[in-house]
Amino acid sequence: MSSTTETGPRNTPFEKLHERFGGQMVDYAGWNLPLRFGSVIEEHRAVRASGGLFDVSHMGRLRFMGPDACRFLDRVCTRQIHGMSEGQCRYSLVCNEQGGCRDDVLVYRMESESYLMVCNAANRDKLIAHFAEHSPDFDVSIDDQTLATAMCAIQGPRVMDLIGGVSREIPALKRFRFTIKDLMVIKVIVSRTGYTGEDGVEVILDAKMATPALEMFLKDFGENDSMVRPCGLAARDTLRLEAAMPLYGHELTEDIDPLSAGLGFAVKLDKGVEHPEVGGFIGQQALQEVADRGPARRLVGLLPEGRRSPRQHMQVLDGDRVVGEVTSGCLSPTLDRPIAMAYVDVACCSPDTSLQIDLGRAKVPATTCELPFYKRP
């Protein structure tokens, strides 16, 4: 267990960096993390314009090893893991029997019989218990490497050019591919993935090496240092919201299925059909039923009039009728207007439907739109 209730939030391996750059620290899922370093909107715009660096060491990192590692992951993941090649990452959901989301994760295919899963910080203990419950019939060992490792995301349109100065291999990676680099004596996993809607990488490395590696990395950028600025959790949230990437606890919960969330691409409903040696996954039957009858509500974008931002749990109305609920909302720094995601009854969720959002003090008109709000050029 990573319980820290008695000692307060845990520091990440990058704590000295947060201090150096003056991060405003908050307790996020038991971790002491920077909410921001300066203006959130400026951090957000820096990532859209050039680059930003995020400490994401709080994310869970679980290693699966053994002859049944792949078969086990196919049991707990909605996406097919069988057939992944070494150096490939796949986004997947982990579901409960009812098809609700236990978490959304990224699975890395390492060397044979070895996989890495990156999960949400707040769900790590829950997932470890879930996997322990379902693994006795599988020859797989599960090792929680979260505390032994660090993770950061470097995101933005200039990032690949800058990395090109130290590595030719990394900028040649395709999206959702990774490589293991020896940076001097430091072994790092670098994947072309992210959670901002921009190009960039996520880097996993030994916790003890985190600060020296990053200092080396930033030093190598030399005068271009300012091209990648440190960013906090607040900018990470507005960036992912513009890119319509789901945030667990908002767009995804134990009661929300991935099909309603628009994540059908990550659900292999016919898993086990093509490759009978791959068994079905937990929640498959429930999700097949959702697919057969169609979701009752879908995740849509909402563009409210005015300058006020909808917030989680605010009601979406069609006249007097409640037809949905907001999951996330903010004033989009890129679009300079409020945006929101919401689950809305399928009858009202086609694009350009005129609805209202109850903001508490007032009801404002809002139009449904397709997601995402922002796509990188």
Added chain:
Amino acid sequence: MAIPSDRRYSESHEWFRVEGNIVTVGITKHATDELTDITYVEMNPVGTDVSPGGAVGEVESVKTTAEVFSVVGGTIREVNETLGGDPSILNEDPYDAGWLLKLEVDDASALDGLMDDKAYEQLHG
């Protein structure tokens, strides 16, 4: 940013400055730091009667929406309209240019029980 000594502070991070029967209300630097970048400010309109402890408006940031309360009751006589056009003034200058509204009050004694700058700084400096 120094916490001004010419006003009183509530536990919910509003400040109150008394001049005769007018009380100017704002929120503290600690509050604006917690909110992060402020994106929208809406105070109740001029002429609204406010009961002691009542809400006077809302402040929104990229992160959250927060209600603003007045410890003292009165009538709203003026609202800082410049914040509508540029809410970031509230982040930059919460104690001066970022004031929120002015209340006309009959009795400002409810403010006597609030913290002075030193007490507030000890709690949230």
